[in-house]
Amino acid sequence: MSDLICKNLNMTFTNPQTGSKIEALKDINFSLKKGELLSVLGPSGCGKTTLLNMIAGFLNPTAGSMSLGGNLIEGPSVERGMVFQQGALFEWLTVSKNVDFGLRMKKTPKAEAKKLVDKWLNIVGLQGFGDTPTYQLSGGMQQRVALARCLVNDPDVILMDEPLGALDALTREKMQSLILELWKETGKTILIITHSVEEALLLGERLFVMAPRPGRIHKEYKLPFAEEGLTKPLREIKHDTRFGDVREEILSMIWDMEEEIMGGA
Numbered sequence: 001m002s003d004l005i006c007k008n009l010n011m012t013f014t015n016p017q018t019g020s021k022i023e024a025l026k027d028i029n030f031s032l033k034k035g036e037l038l039s040v041l042g043p044s045g046c047g048k049t050t051l052l053n054m055i056a057g058f059l060n061p062t063a064g065s066m067s068l069g070g071n072l073i074e075g076p077s078v079e080r081g082m083v084f085q086q087g088a089l090f091e092w093l094t095v096s097k098n099v100d101f102g103l104r105m106k107k108t109p110k111a112e113a114k115k116l117v118d119k120w121l122n123i124v125g126l127q128g129f130g131d132t133p134t135y136q137l138s139g140g141m142q143q144r145v146a147l148a149r150c151l152v153n154d155p156d157v158i159l160m161d162e163p164l165g166a167l168d169a170l171t172r173e174k175m176q177s178l179i180l181e182l183w184k185e186t187g188k189t190i191l192i193i194t195h196s197v198e199e200a201l202l203l204g205e206r207l208f209v210m211a212p213r214p215g216r217i218h219k220e221y222k223l224p225f226a227e228e229g230l231t232k233p234l235r236e237i238k239h240d241t242r243f244g245d246v247r248e249e250i251l252s253m254i255w256d257m258e259e260e261i262m263g264g265a
Contacts, residue, residue, distance in 0.1 A: 002034040002068065002069045002156055002189075003031050003032065003033050003034065003068075003069070004031065004032040004055070004066075004067075004068050004157055004189060004191075005030075005031040005032075005066070005067050005068075006028055006029060006030055006031070006055070006064070006065075006066050007029060007064050007065050007066075008027055008028075008029060008063065008064035008065075009025055009027070009028035009029070009051070009054065009061050009063070009064035009065075009066065010023075010025055010026055010027065010028075010061060010062050010063035010064050011023075011024045011025040011047070011050055011054065011059065011061050011062055011215075012024065012062045023213075023214035024047045024050045024214060024215055025047045025050055025051060025054075025061075025214060025215040025216070026214035026215065026216050027064075027216060028051065028064070028215075028216065028217060029217075030208070030217065030220075032157075032189055032191065032206075033189070034156070034187070034189055035187045035188070035189060036189055036190075036205060036206060037183050037189075037190045037192075037203065037204055037205045037206070037226055038190070038191045038192070038204055038205070038206045038207070038208065039191075039192050039193075039194060039199070039200040039201075039203050039204030039206075039207045039208075040052075040191065040192070040193050040194075040200070040207070040208045040210060041193070041194055041195060041196070041197060041200040041207070041208075041209060041210070041250075041254075042208075042209055042210030042211060042212065042215075042218070042254065042257070043211075043212055043254050043257045043258050043261065044212075045212045045213070045215075045261070046210040046211060046212040046215045046257075047210060047212070047214070047215025048193045048210060048215075049161055049193060050215065051193075051210075051215070052159050052161050052191065052193050054066065054073075055073065055080065055157070055159060055191065056076060056080055056082050056159050057073055057074065057075040057076040057077060057080065058076065060074070068080065068156060068157060069156065078102065078106075078153050078154075078155060079155055079156045079157065080155055080156070080157045080159060081150035081151070081153055081155030081157070081158050081159065082150065082159045082160075082161070083143075083146050083147060083150050083158065083159070083160045083161070083163045084146070084161050084162075084163070085161055085162040085163060085165050085166055088146070089134050089142060089145055089146060089149075090134065091133075091134045091135040092133070092134075092135065093133070093134060094130065094131050094132060094133055094134065095121065095126060095129050095130050095131070095132050095134055095137070095145050096114075096117050096121070096130035096131065098134055098145050098149055099117045099120060099121065099130075099145060099148045099149045099152055100113050100114075100116075100117045100152065101149060102149065102152065102153040103116065103117075103152060103153070106153075116152050117130065117148075117152060118130070119152075120148040120151050120152045121148055123148070123151075123182070123185070124144040124145075124147050124148045124151075124178065124182075125144060125178070126141065126144050126145065126148065129141070138171070139166055139167050139168075139171065140167055140168075140171035140172075140174065140175060143163060143164065143167065143175055144175075144178070146163070147163075147178070147179075147182065151182070151186065151188075155188070156188070156189060157188070157189045157190075157191065158188050158189070158190045158191070159191050160179075160190065160191070160192040160193065161193050162193055162194060162195065163175075163179075163192065164176065164194075164199065165194070165195065165196075172199075173234055173235070176199065176202055176203060176229075176234060177229065177234060179192070179203060180202075180203065180226060180229045180230055181230070183226070184230055192204070197247050197250050197251055197254070198238060198247060200250075201223060201225050201243060201246060201247060201250075202225055202226065202229055202234055202237065202238075203226060204221075204223055204226060205222065205223060205226050205227065206220060206221070206222055206223070207220065207221040207222075207223055208220055209221075209250055209253055209254070211257055212257065212261060213261070218253070218257075219253070221246065221250075223246070224242075225237050225240075225243060
């Protein structure tokens with residue numbers, strides 16, 4: 001069993017100076033089966049990134065538990081790979097040196113590591129760029145490096161925190177298609193955090209809309225668009241009336257949440 005299971009997760013932050021408490025997440029319950037694709041969105045302050053950091057093992061919950069494959073999550077692990085918004089790359093290193101970083105930490109034999117690096121650079125469309133200094137790449141190419149660096153370590157779960165947020169619209173659309181292709185080709189479980197409603201609809205078989213104060217799952221959707229995006233242009237899907245109807249419903253939902261936050265501020 002390789003399910004990711006979150007039970008009754010709560011996260012409360014305490015101000016060390018005043019002792020005041022902020023309830024960031026409350027009673028988060030869900031499970032992800034191997035190969036599922038989940039997107040999470042909601043207004044600022046709803047705890048999206050906090051949830052991702054907890055699953056990554058960077059934060060420990062104040063209550064509740066998380067497990068992957070029956071093993072409790074109590075810290076970072078190669079079973080859970082992370083892709084950040086800016087890639088968090090070593091820009092002074094070459095593309096290959098960035099991608100094989102985790103393999104070097106695991107002391108993977110050089111010949112095996114080179115084969116793996118070449119394989120993943122080819123898959124993400126960066127064949128021939130292995131010796132290129134990373135700082136010379138465009139934003140979209142750097143995110144491809146970040147994906148390859150994550151995937152080369154063969155994690156069970158891929159966690160993405162606004163991975164496309166800094167990209168221009170055209171590059172972002174290309175990267176969305178790449179993520180869908182990687183999801184289908186690798187069979188990996190993927191959890192992606194985004195502020196974009198359109199992106200959440202395109203990159204989620206399941207979609208959680210979170211509500212703030214405290215952060216909680218407000219509504220879950222099960223969607224066909226990620227699967228359809230494997231065979232149809234994403235722009236065509238965006239013009240589908242079904243897509244538009246769900247987008248408007250979620251936008252209204254988040255708008256109402258923001259209005260409530262502003263009214264209570």
